[in-house]
Amino acid sequence: MTTAAPDIASEDTRAALDAGLVAPRTKRRRPRPRALAVVLRTLGPLALLGGWALASATGALTQDVLASPAQVAEAVGELWGNGQLADALTVSLTRAGLGLLFGATTGLVLGVVTGFTRLGEELLDSAIQVLRTVPFLALVPLFMVWFGITETAKVALIGVATSFPMYVSASGGVRNTDRKLVEAMHSFGLGRWAIVRTVVLPGALPSLLSGLRLSMTLSVIALIAAEEINSTEGIGYLMAQAQNYSRTDVLAVCILIYGLLGLTADGIVRVLERLLMPWRQAVQGAAR
Secondary structure: OOOHHHHHHHHHHHHHHHOOOOOOOOOOOOOOOHHHHHHHHHHHHHHHHHHHHHHHHHOOOOOOOOOOHHHHHHHHHHHHHOOHHHHHHHHHHHHHHHHHHHHHHHHHHHHHHHHHOHHHHHHHHHHHHHHHOOOHHHHHHHHHHHHOOOHHHHHHHHHHHHHHHHHHHHHHHHHOOOHHHHHHHHHOOOOHHHHHHHHHHHHOHHHHHHHHHHHHHHHHHHHHHHOOOOOOOOHHHHHHHHHHOOOHHHHHHHHHHHHHHHHHHHHHHHHHHHHHOHHHHHHHHHHO
16 A cells, blocks of 8 residues: 555656656755845945946036035035934924824725725725825915915825825725635624724735835825925925035935935835735745
């Protein structure tokens, strides 16, 4: 009994080889070292920095067009030394954080309501979809009329911009929750809030994190637009002052800070994915 299965398998293999078929070979992928991944990720930014420095050194890129990396580094030291950069970062991060908090929370609540209940979808979804198609930049004049040139207008603009990505992701993730699992929880006597908390939200977690990533990226984009509303402090104010005095080094510093804010936001979501969904990293590692 113990030798029958191997004999059958060997006979099948010989028959396949006689028919001209090739025996399957399993290819085992070696895990890529983490250090190599870090090196590969830094090659692109280093190449851009090297090209920028070379163009500045050869005169192809003049200071009135864009300052050199050395001059930008000097501007960072100047702004940090007199406290302007630290103050501007604090103000801008506060604006973006508050707007993201209000917008993402609103989008999450509305997404769960429209995705989990038919009545919520029928009452709210069509109106939200209409509002979602309106560019948030078109709301700047209206917010200035409503709120004036205040922090409320800036935070509200960021909140509106960040609410819709979270709404779309949350609504779609909730709709894709296994309905049989929800019905089973109903049969065990769980209420709606308990089902949302223990079944729906964990099942929609990948979609929620994707929505959070989009919302955090949009918070930086909306921050740039919001700080153009006659700001007297923040990174946008530094940019306006640098534009008035043709300080391309300070302009480059502000642009790089906006880019680093977006990169940091993306990194935060990646860390959350690893902490909240460790199984996803294992599946992706096996696929690679």
